[in-house]
Amino acid sequence: MRTAIVFALTLATSLTLTLGAGSADAGSPEECAPSYSMDPLKLLRQASLDLRGQPPTIEEYEVVRAAADRQATVDAMIAEMLVADDFYVQIRDYHRDLLWSNVSEDISRIFPNTRQLAAGGNGALAASQGFVREKYRGDPQLFCLDQEQTEFDGEGRPIPISTFPCMLGTCQQDGWVMVEPYWAPGVPTKVCAFEAQTTAIGIEGKNCNDIRVFDPGCGCGADLQQCTTPEIRDVMRADLSDEPARLFESVVRNGASYLDAFRAAETQMNGPVVHFYRHMLALPSQNVSDFPFEADLGNLPNLPYTNANWTTVTRGPAHAGAFTTLAYMMRFASLRGRANRFYTAFYCSPFVPSIDGLPPEGADPSPDLRQRDGCSSCHQILEPAAAHFARWRINSSYGLLTEDLLDFDVINPTCLCGEGTSKPVCTEYCSQYYVTADNSEAETYELFGGLPLTVAYASPTELANGEAGPAVLVDSPEDQRAVAECAVKTMAEHLLHRPLESTELDWVSAKSDEFIGSGYDFAAMVASLIADERYRTIH
Numbered sequence: 001m002r003t004a005i006v007f008a009l010t011l012a013t014s015l016t017l018t019l020g021a022g023s024a025d026a027g028s029p030e031e032c033a034p035s036y037s038m039d040p041l042k043l044l045r046q047a048s049l050d051l052r053g054q055p056p057t058i059e060e061y062e063v064v065r066a067a068a069d070r071q072a073t074v075d076a077m078i079a080e081m082l083v084a085d086d087f088y089v090q091i092r093d094y095h096r097d098l099l100w101s102n103v104s105e106d107i108s109r110i111f112p113n114t115r116q117l118a119a120g121g122n123g124a125l126a127a128s129q130g131f132v133r134e135k136y137r138g139d140p141q142l143f144c145l146d147q148e149q150t151e152f153d154g155e156g157r158p159i160p161i162s163t164f165p166c167m168l169g170t171c172q173q174d175g176w177v178m179v180e181p182y183w184a185p186g187v188p189t190k191v192c193a194f195e196a197q198t199t200a201i202g203i204e205g206k207n208c209n210d211i212r213v214f215d216p217g218c219g220c221g222a223d224l225q226q227c228t229t230p231e232i233r234d235v236m237r238a239d240l241s242d243e244p245a246r247l248f249e250s251v252v253r254n255g256a257s258y259l260d261a262f263r264a265a266e267t268q269m270n271g272p273v274v275h276f277y278r279h280m281l282a283l284p285s286q287n288v289s290d291f292p293f294e295a296d297l298g299n300l301p302n303l304p305y306t307n308a309n310w311t312t313v314t315r316g317p318a319h320a321g322a323f324t325t326l327a328y329m330m331r332f333a334s335l336r337g338r339a340n341r342f343y344t345a346f347y348c349s350p351f352v353p354s355i356d357g358l359p360p361e362g363a364d365p366s367p368d369l370r371q372r373d374g375c376s377s378c379h380q381i382l383e384p385a386a387a388h389f390a391r392w393r394i395n396s397s398y399g400l401l402t403e404d405l406l407d408f409d410v411i412n413p414t415c416l417c418g419e420g421t422s423k424p425v426c427t428e429y430c431s432q433y434y435v436t437a438d439n440s441e442a443e444t445y446e447l448f449g450g451l452p453l454t455v456a457y458a459s460p461t462e463l464a465n466g467e468a469g470p471a472v473l474v475d476s477p478e479d480q481r482a483v484a485e486c487a488v489k490t491m492a493e494h495l496l497h498r499p500l501e502s503t504e505l506d507w508v509s510a511k512s513d514e515f516i517g518s519g520y521d522f523a524a525m526v527a528s529l530i531a532d533e534r535y536r537t538i539h
Contacts (some may be wrong), residue, residue, distance in 0.1 A: 094494065099244050120144060124176040125190065125191045157203070158197065182275065185304070194216065206218065249268075259483065270307060270310045274313075275304075296315055320470040333394055334395070335392075336383075347482045383458075384459070387465040389466075401433070434450060485509065492534075
């Protein structure tokens, strides 16, 4: 608390000095130019809305009205806002918008259908999909009986209470058992016995830790840890979506370099996020059956699902801040999509096609977009940028492609596949990660067949980028300058509620110098913008 007060007083002094007497005398035509001496009450309201997301209280207005020096009083209040929790909530929301961090649609793919529960016919939790009930009981219309399950075999599996012939063969029904689920410890809950099974191996010999498994002998595991309900899915979806923005908030809150949000191994997790990473992304991958899952998550903390507090978690060295979180990877499912959002939001350099559109293609356009008319101007930049994400999985999956899983230099003979009498049918693994006859043009397959997709037409620089990872996007002084100028420009436009004019580029450059000189202290940069006369001329 003492540190916050000292910081607030320091900022108040800085604000007062920045708004020296001269700024109020800047002349301009009365008809069109606002005064630099904004009414303190208006300034208080404007700053409160921008920094806290809410107007001042009646009490705060009264304090200003009663003050002998209203301007100094408002400056002190603004300094306090800049170290308050409400400000950091605004920082989180601001970065959530920059990241487009909403995976509400895509994330449904990573919740396996076999592990979703809902209230059944007797109020006990049961598999919510008919085809899963068919697998367990032999008929998609059957739920467990409204009867306590008391009989179990030597392996701990529920013995069916009722077995009878039905249209689909043999139907069987179980009863229910009481379980304390991970989302409600200490609260016994009725769960259908088949779904409550905790055995590691199913009756068909399948690994129950593989959350894709369709085996009647596999249930939800201890405390139902591998299952979700619609409500749990909503919580996990929201918190996973929030992870990258929370990472930015943590960097700003701690006064760390803003660049840490782009390159640090650390991230932010809470109980639902940890539970998802630990139990919903079990080996092997739920997306590609013969390709193991690896996310380089380090040692996940022992946070129960019910712990909603966010804490710092150190992942492996391959990670790059917010840009290797599941939310970012899933929101932008392709390598180009990830690079495009990065360049647009954090370099302020979007890839925009010509206003005249693409020129007509020739009879035999090059499959290499770097060489194609109308495409080359963007893809000469976009392809090397996208290559930084080449070791991270794509298409609504998540994980790191280490060299032992995907070697850029080695042809995989099993992925020399595709349509044609002499080629085998491609596996999902090959189709997703390798150049095959099915997913490439003839010329591309001839040159790169059996090599990883990211190798096709890649230059040595791009291959090096793939090994270096996305953290290198802010490695050089030029890249760091680009991030700084973009951060200043974007935040200035956010606070001024208008686009910046071309005549203000020198001002952005000067503010960027301040930002860099502060060690990329984002909160200090916001304070400088709030103190600037441009901000204080908005009515």
